[in-house]
Amino acid sequence: DAGITQSPRHKVTETGTPVTLRCHQTENHRYMYWYRQDPGHGLRLIHYSYGVKDTDKGEVSDGYSVSRSKTEDFLLTLESATSSQTSVYFCAIQGVSTGELFFGEGSRLTVL
């Protein structure tokens, strides 16, 4: 157990509505990541954070924003959800002494 909690685990919403996914860690790790997972695409990086208020874009960042106001929480926001954002979203933290990532259990988002 890497001490990562994602919420909500499941959400159904309508096109155009805002959605925020939360990732909470108890490990005090500096680096946190948001990935999405889709059939045929594997895991793709959306955004990541390297410290409080320090974030950067990944390969599929369009339509997403993130915030990290404290070490333990990394929020992913869809300002206006679209059907193409239907996916499973995974949060991850990076090990201190290694480059490996520890993943949360995922949040399934369905945009109707």
Added chain:
Amino acid sequence: GESVGLHLPTLSVQEGDNSIINCAYSNSASDYFIWYKQESGKGPQFIIDIRSNMDKRQGQRVTVLLNKTVKHLSLQIAATQPGDSAVYFCAETIQGAQKLVFGQGTRLTINP
């Protein structure tokens, strides 16, 4: 499950046999590689890693082989068990870059 897609390469093996899962990575500058296992409805879990100064590393029942000449990575699982059924992902990165790039995954099915 939340993670698996419909178009993954699939490998079926008999329980007790050895399995080999292959991965072609994309960036010749990558110097750190990880294999992850993802069971249905769960986040990816670390299995084993290898740095580019090695060509083989062994863990418990698993061995990773790295061939930098052809940018190829493989995961060998010895004496497969039903619990080995999952999707397996390779991931690559350049140490210090803080971004893991994942392959699309291979679904391993263990037949009784």
